[in-house]
Amino acid sequence: MKIYVTSVFVEDQEKALRFYTDVLGFVKKHDVPLGGEARWLTVVSPEAPEGTELLLEPSGHPAVGPYKAALVDDGIPAASFAVDDVAAEFARLRALGVEFTQEPLEMGPVTTAVLDDTCGNLIQIVHNAGA
Amino acid sequence: MDDVFKALADPTRRRILDELVERDGQTLFEICARLVTKHGLGLSRQAVSQHLAVLESAGLVVTRRQGRYKFHDLDTAPLERAMTRWLRPDTPESSP
Numbered sequence: 001m002k003i004y005v006t007s008v009f010v011e012d013q014e015k016a017l018r019f020y021t022d023v024l025g026f027v028k029k030h031d032v033p034l035g036g037e038a039r040w041l042t043v044v045s046p047e048a049p050e051g052t053e054l055l056l057e058p059s060g061h062p063a064v065g066p067y068k069a070a071l072v073d074d075g076i077p078a079a080s081f082a083v084d085d086v087a088a089e090f091a092r093l094r095a096l097g098v099e100f101t102q103e104p105l106e107m108g109p110v111t112t113a114v115l116d117d118t119c120g121n122l123i124q125i126v127h128n129a130g131a
Numbered sequence: 132m133d134d135v136f137k138a139l140a141d142p143t144r145r146r147i148l149d150e151l152v153e154r155d156g157q158t159l160f161e162i163c164a165r166l167v168t169k170h171g172l173g174l175s176r177q178a179v180s181q182h183l184a185v186l187e188s189a190g191l192v193v194t195r196r197q198g199r200y201k202f203h204d205l206d207t208a209p210l211e212r213a214m215t216r217w218l219r220p221d222t223p224e225s226s227p
Contacts, residue, residue: 069199072199072200073199073200073201074158074159074160074176074201075157075158075159075160075161075200075201076159076160077160101158101160101161101200101202102157102158102160102161103154105154105161105164105165107164107165107168107169108168110168112164114158114160114161116200122160
């Protein structure tokens with residue numbers, strides 16, 4: 001068994017695709033119409049095109065809104081992505097207008113930061129120097 | 132006044148203040164992460180929330196809403212007021 005896809009709930013798939021590709025730097029992998037407005041829309045890291053996909057999942061279910069709002073309220077990320085240099089990514093993304101709820105924080109070998117994906121989620125970026 | 136001393140009487144709450152001195156404006160998530168990774172205090176979010184509520188009722192921590200985010204700031208003014216009576220005894224102090 002292996003993890004081939006994981007998801008974040010997004011309010012607007014088109015807007016999410018732009019953020020996750022143009023800003024974060026992922027690339028589109030699958031884009032399949034599901035009927036109505038919904039699409040099976042996934043992105044992957046250009047560093048691992050055959051790696052785990054991230055599904056940009058429509059947040060139409062009524063439970064999703066309160067769930068996402070409660071996580072954001074407490075600053076809890078919906079997903080976590082590995083980067084080589086948290087400080088460099090923080091500088092790059094902030095220059096692109098990305099908002100951070102947690103600036104880079106060094107905790108021993110692990111450095112993290114938390115950003116807003118503009119689609120209703122917080123995303124953690126992390127570098128583990130011990131890994 | 133009693134609230135301030137009660138809030139300070141707990142080592143975890145003093146740690147939270149230490150971390151807010153290092154950086155103001157933290158989310159609950161960041162405070163929890165700092166407590167567990169830097170101090171080995173693996174508390175539940177609810178427990179940390181309760182500590183923050185005690186600090187907030189003492190006026191030592193102020194919650195700031197910014198859009199959908201919630202940040203916690205340190206306010207040392209209650210400490211000044213609590214300590215003035217001994218540090219600068221000539222200053223009027225009404226509390227018992």
